[in-house]
Amino acid sequence: MAVVRKKDERRKLKGSTCKECDIYYAHLPEDERQKKLSTCSRHRFLYIPPSTPENFWEVGFPSTQTCIDRGYIKEETNPQARLRRRQPLTALFSPKREGQDT
Numbered sequence: 001m002a003v004v005r006k007k008d009e010r011r012k013l014k015g016s017t018c019k020e021c022d023i024y025y026a027h028l029p030e031d032e033r034q035k036k037l038s039t040c041s042r043h044r045f046l047y048i049p050p051s052t053p054e055n056f057w058e059v060g061f062p063s064t065q066t067c068i069d070r071g072y073i074k075e076e077t078n079p080q081a082r083l084r085r086r087q088p089l090t091a092l093f094s095p096k097r098e099g100q101d102t
Contacts (some may be wrong), residue, residue: 002046002047004044004076010044013045013046014038014044014045014048015037015038015039015040015041015043015044016037016041016043016044016045016048017037017043018043021041022041025037035099055070
């Protein structure tokens with residue numbers, strides 16, 4: 001992405017909005033909004049960059065309830081029962097007995 005530094009060249013670029021600008025220009029009709037954006041917008045680009053995902057800039061880990069609300073964690077309505085082992089772990093990893101050779 002190249003930076004456009006000259007004032008005349010920047011005025012030729014298309015003006016766009018961010019979330020805050022959308023709120024500010026919400027009361028204007030669409031044609032008047034476009035005129036306003038082309039004359040005094042601070043957001044000027046050769047192409048409009050993609051917006052960041054929702055909650056991207058939140059620092060830290062969200063709570064479990066927040067993760068469930070956002071859809072990161074899906075709760076099962078009827079969780080399946082866990083399978084039991086055929087042999088207990090103590091039998092699998094018990095210490096060697098005197099008669100065993102390996």
